[in-house]
Amino acid sequence: MMTNLRNILSTIAFFCLVVFLVYKCSTGGTSKEDILKLDGRTIGTVIYKGGTKLEMEYEIDGLKYILKKSRPYTSIQNGEQFQIAYNPHNKNDAIPIYYEPVINEGIFETTNSLGDINWDINNYFTNQQIIGFDYKVNGIEYHKAQVIEFGTEKGDIILDRLYPVMYNVKNPKIAYILLDK
Missing domain, CATH: 2.40.50 (OB fold (Dihydrolipoamide Acetyltransferase, E2P))
Structure with missing residues (x-):
């Protein structure tokens, strides 16, 4: 009886661990606050904004990445540029920093x-x-x-x-x- 209880508890613990790991992998594994604390920064350009969808392109080490977001704030425009914070260990794990727009001189x-x-x-x-x-x-x-x-x-x-x-x-x-x- 005690062995069956241990097996059941072990199975439940293993299942909970698998669910947690799947969740962490599906959410990129890093919270927004954690990404903002990391050193990864680059500039992202809005390449598509339509309805509730937004796509930003950013480049790291010569490779281009696309960041897709839903529900962007209302008056964002194609061509706008913002700082992007990213996880240096997983460069697809990134967030736009909308309060840090890029304002280029001459433009x-x-x-x-x-x-x-x-x-x-x-x-x-x-x-x-x-x-x-x-x-x-x-x-x-x-x-x-x-x-x-x-x-x-x-x-x-x-x-x-x-x-x-x-x-x-x-x-x-x-x-x-x-x-x-």
């Missing part, structure tokens, strides 16, 4: 009209804080949502204050509000 200019923040959302589920702002380029008004680093205090952002906005000269829909100016 971006500052608007003469300043951005007006008109809403902000704290999303504790995804650890994202999103702000929306309006800005004008060549007389055309645009609206953009931007992820900012989670934990930025609401007192650090003054709604309805004007802030400078950097925009992509080839695609003014790509823009970022400069909160530290």
Whole structure:
């Protein structure tokens, strides 16, 4: 009787271990927080955004990778670039850092009209804080949502204050509000 109980408990423990390992392998094995703590960083470019799908291409050691995400934030545009954090031991295990956009000199200019923040959302589920702002380029008004680093205090952002906005000269829909100016 005792041997049967041991066999049953051993089988259950083995089954639990297999389920855990399958789960870790299917989720990439590394949490978002763990990946952010690692040294792997590169630049990713949005190559497809449609509906609830997003694809970003990034390169590490001459090899190209595609990062697929679902439910990207609303106003992300094809061609936008963001820092990508990745696991150096599994380069497919990566996450975009939306609050670290890449703003290349010569491609971006500052608007003469300043951005007006008109809403902000704290999303504790995804650890994202999103702000929306309006800005004008060549007389055309645009609206953009931007992820900012989670934990930025609401007192650090003054709604309805004007802030400078950097925009992509080839695609003014790509823009970022400069909160530290």
